[in-house]
């Protein structure tokens with residue numbers, strides 16, 4: 056490989072690639088590693104015993120649930136699902152698109168609202184997204200805000216309140232907290248939020264309140280609970296404009312806070328402004344039904360500073376799990392589960408009343424709330440029995456869930472009988488079918504999940520096959536390399552992932568008392584220290600649960616720092632034109648004004664333009680957002696000067712850590728002179744992408760920013776805590792030397808591929824010594840003129856060769872960006888290069904007139920099995936060439952399940968729930 060590149064040693068390559076001025080010569084201080092897989096699992100078992108798994112009735116948005124084993128094994132623990140990427144290449148992602156469409160249908164049906172997305176990060180941020188969506192809808196002219204107020208009912212979850220506050224302040228939203236029963240709403244309010252059932256567990260009829268807000272011209276979002284909605288009148292039928300919540304209790308472990316998929320549903324009017332991704336139905340080149348992400352023009356890379364949300368990575372894998380839970384149980388099964396929970400709660404209510412504890416919730420679904428003279432006595436007795444309730448002053452609430460049994464109810468009662476000094480515990484279990492704890496005015500009467508997919512796969516055999524049939528349609532890392540530049544699709548090692556399912560980690564509630572999560576405490580502190588060491592910074596916050604959330608958290612840190620120095624007017628943020636779209640979107644959310652910095656001809660930041668702008672805005676400069684190595688895959692030599700320029704003009708430097716896979720051990724954000732950065736743990740630190748999430752985006756800061764780290768950017772204290780285990784394992788098993796080697800190999804692999812391809816393809820941008828960092832950009836624009844071939848044609852043709860396309864048209868339109876990572880061996884790199892070189896020959900054949908300009912294998916790609924096997928074949932090239940262009944393809948053919956997807960058709964006819972059965976009529980006849 057070194058010979059192909061033209062260097063004598065790996066050291067020489069690295070010396071040529073990393074500017075000496077920012078090169079670290081010091082080994083990372085990662086004590087205790089490296090460990091073998093066996094050693095690691097043994098040591099983690101020890102740490103796991105420090106976590107105590109109590110029976111938890113804390114509620115507040117997180118509930119114990121039974122993860123159906125068939126879903127645990129076939130989705131959660133299956134690389135066929137968890138190593139998928141976001142479904143940008145729809146033709147090889149139909150399985151997860153189908154499942155996400157099921158998720159949207161499930162959310163839409165249960166909430167009674169026509170439009171749902173797939174999916175958001177957590178309930179708190181979903182509520183904040185609804186708030187900003189309403190704010191923008193009502194205040195179209197941001198210079199003349201007429202309705203700045205948002206009403207927050209006092210009984211929404213406190214973590215949601217905290218996040219709303221975090222998100223409201225920078226954009227000038229005024230939160231008014233009160234009781235919805237007597238809220239005075241006028242035209243200065245753009246909206247309101249209520250919780251259904253509320254944080255105490257009480258169920259209210261919000262119709263009158265919703266009408267009051269809407270009469271004043273505002274919108275209402277209801278934060279709600281999918282399981283409760285099987286029994287309660289859905290928000291849409293109550294008149295709400297939007298509904299949000301957490302789908303966690305649909306078979307996704309609590310995991311000490313996550314990951315889980317939040318949901319977001321809204322009225323049709325919000326079609327163009329709903330945050331996050333929407334999966335929609337369209338057709339393919341042959342006119343067959345095909346799914347894809349709809350309205351992609353809304354995606355952040357296009358909207359940049361005009362974006363109203365920065366959601367990129369969300370929680371696709373967990374949305375798929377929740378959708379599968381609904382598919383498995385169906386409407387009847389879900390209703391049965393909900394009723395059982397509610398009936399057990401009713402028994403608990405009546406037995407507690409007998410002991411003198413009256414339920415304070417007049418109407419409820421699963422939660423009993425009582426007052427106690429001495430709550431600490433109850434807490435003591437409960438914890439002695441390994442039971443957690445939710446305590447708030449003299450009030451105790453007990454939220455039951457799917458896992459609660461009759462025996463559990465007896466155990467709860469035993470706590471109270473002991474405190475009351477009463478004798479034997481008995482209970483008469485309520486088996487009545489009428490749930491008089493839910494008033495008829497809010498009892499659900501409408502049907503839901505009537506689509507066949509929710510009424511077919513109810514046995515394990517059916518379910519296993521259904522999930523497998525979807526998995527087969529998707530290309531993930533268990534098929535071939537996914538060389539997505541900027542996304543770092545590296546190995547997600549089984550040993551790193553296995554402990555995420557251990558009960559000591561998966562069954563902890565995020566608000567469990569601290570003495571029950573000492574194991575988590577230990578490893579999270581270690582991880583914080585390691586990430587600080589790796590970035591060369593002083594402190595780390597593990598809260599943000601995506602890269603974009605990290606950006607937002609980092610910018611809030613910068614904002615708070617300036618404000619504390621009486622420089623709150625510093626609101627200008629410089630962002631290079633080549634930045635990822637989430638950068639400007641996050642900046643706007645943080646209340647900053649974006650000023651774009653140009654790139655020079657080599658793709659580097661235009662230093663002169665940067666200097667001029669930094670000086671021009673020096674009185675208002677908040678800072679710079681910069682990706683390093685650049686989004687063009689180059690270590691810019693000027694980076695230190697760039698940072699100094701920003702500092703000299705009073706700003707701070709935010710480094711986007713998406714490209715950390717080229718830095719770890721060789722240099723660091725601290726060394727280049729940045730002040731704060733986020734890390735995408737789902738890139739560099741081995742968390743799988745899960746088809747578009749989960750992810751984690753912790754931020755690291757220099758000493759002086761430590762006091763300003765924000766506390767409430769995610770609903771849970773440590774974001775999606777359970778997957779932090781994966782990054783912990785990655786660092787622990789590699790140790791300092793392994794981390795360094797990984798970075799070096801990532802750079803080696805990229806340079807090897809570059810060397811193999813550069814005779815045929817023009818490679819855009821390289822460092823001063825001609826090397827690239829961990830990724831490189833291949834320019835496909837010349838082929839437009841020579842052969843009429845576009846980047847998209849190459850991307851789709853790669854599917855016929857069994858590969859996922861590299862990152863398409865980012866950061867430069869008409870290009871592909873290749874990032875092989877250290878995880879791929881030479882044979883796989885060669886296979887990929889051979890495919891690209893063969894495609895080059897195909898393009899040349901068109902350019903030379905040997906192949907037709909329109910009827911060729913590139914323009915018609917990808918080729919499905921149905922097309923290849925059809926009775927009729929009229930194309931100007933052979934079937935064999937279309938489907939098996941190189942010998943290796945025959946040995947392990949991956950068939951795209953649909954032909955090229957028509958995006959515009961789908962956007963013009965937006966359908967984002969499972970279509971009615973009639974639309975399958977033709978399929979049924981054919982079958």
Ligand SMILES: Cc1ncc(COP(=O)(O)O)c(C=O)c1O
Nearest residue numbers: 367368541601602603635637713
């Ligand atoms: C350079 C860059 N910045 C930021 C992000 C956003 O990260 P996330 O998707 O985790 O929100 C990405 C995601 O791909 C990226 O490539």
